[in-house]
Amino acid sequence: MDLFVFLIAGAFSIVGALGLVLARNPVHSALMLVMALFSIAVLFLNQDAQFLAAVQVVVYAGAIVVLFLFVIMLLGVDQSDDLKIEPIAGQRPVAAVVGLGVLALSVIFVAVSVDGGATGAESVTAPKVDSITAVEQSATSLLTDDQEFGGEIVPNIDQLGRVLFTDYVFAFEITGLLLTIAVVGAVMLSRRPKGELAAMPVRTELDPLVIPGRRTKSAVAADATDDADPAAEETAGDS
Amino acid sequence: MELTSTWYLVLAAILFAIGAVGLLVRRNPLVMFMCVELMLNAVNLTFVAFGAELNDLGGEISVFFVLVVAAAEVVVGLAIIVAIMRRRTGVNADDISVLRG
Numbered sequence: 120m121d122l123f124v125f126l127i128a129g130a131f132s133i134v135g136a137l138g139l140v141l142a143r144n145p146v147h148s149a150l151m152l153v154m155a156l157f158s159i160a161v162l163f164l165n166q167d168a169q170f171l172a173a174v175q176v177v178v179y180a181g182a183i184v185v186l187f188l189f190v191i192m193l194l195g196v197d198q199s200d201d202l203k204i205e206p207i208a209g210q211r212p213v214a215a216v217v218g219l220g221v222l223a224l225s226v227i228f229v230a231v232s233v234d235g236g237a238t239g240a241e242s243v244t245a246p247k248v249d250s251i252t253a254v255e256q257s258a259t260s261l262l263t264d265d266q267e268f269g270g271e272i273v274p275n276i277d278q279l280g281r282v283l284f285t286d287y288v289f290a291f292e293i294t295g296l297l298l299t300i301a302v303v304g305a306v307m308l309s310r311r312p313k314g315e316l317a318a319m320p321v322r323t324e325l326d327p328l329v330i331p332g333r334r335t336k337s338a339v340a341a342d343a344t345d346d347a348d349p350a351a352e353e354t355a356g357d358s
Numbered sequence: 359m360e361l362t363s364t365w366y367l368v369l370a371a372i373l374f375a376i377g378a379v380g381l382l383v384r385r386n387p388l389v390m391f392m393c394v395e396l397m398l399n400a401v402n403l404t405f406v407a408f409g410a411e412l413n414d415l416g417g418e419i420s421v422f423f424v425l426v427v428a429a430a431e432v433v434v435g436l437a438i439i440v441a442i443m444r445r446r447t448g449v450n451a452d453d454i455s456v457l458r459g
Contacts, residue, residue: 225371
């Protein structure tokens, strides 16, 4: 049964991941990402991580992807990202080699480390007892093949909360600080500054990138061909 | 066949590789961000798989923290993208090669 669920959810997650990369429309990419994240939530559930499965659906599918969709809609759906054209020569082969390399290395490490059990010792600080979500015995009668821990059923979320607020409480506090900083940063970034905005430098074919205070190659070449008072140009460029 | 944690780890490796390739190939910063999220989720899957294998709650705790960091990262990253797009139209990672104040 577990294997069956794994195969179905794993296939869906891979399809979702491929769709995310290959879809031309960013909205389709976001929806494919939801599919992949949902399948991963099912895989979490398959591994007795019920709380994380719920959080995965709520936070990722419910908050993060909605935020993505919101920004996509705000900026307008941009379909100019065509996978057929290749802006940087040789990028695709390099990307394929890197991807295959990452995959091969990961699989080799898995094969080495998991052969005969994962590396590392069994936990003594935060052992995970067999978790059954329901507290009442009657509700767990369907899960009789799961063992109870010392005659006591401890839900996954109870264990997680106990460890989180004892052993990892300092990291938890820092997490709160991180979120606060992220909120402040987002507010600062989205604040509209006073006055007219300066246009960002754009690199185009006809008009090479010109940044104030920095000399481009083409400007140097133009100076060399014109030979029109290079010293004055130099000081103007450095200022 | 029995389902072992190796299956989960191999699946996570595949998802991570797909996300990495997408990050390298796509030009739209939003899609690149989504690929980063996919890679983070692949790593989460390995955390949970190892946690289940070693009977350790530390794996699930790590996933919890990764989730929080991913949320913070998405907030700041999307704010940066919106701030850039306010100045110029069109979304392409190649055009944002000059990030100055």
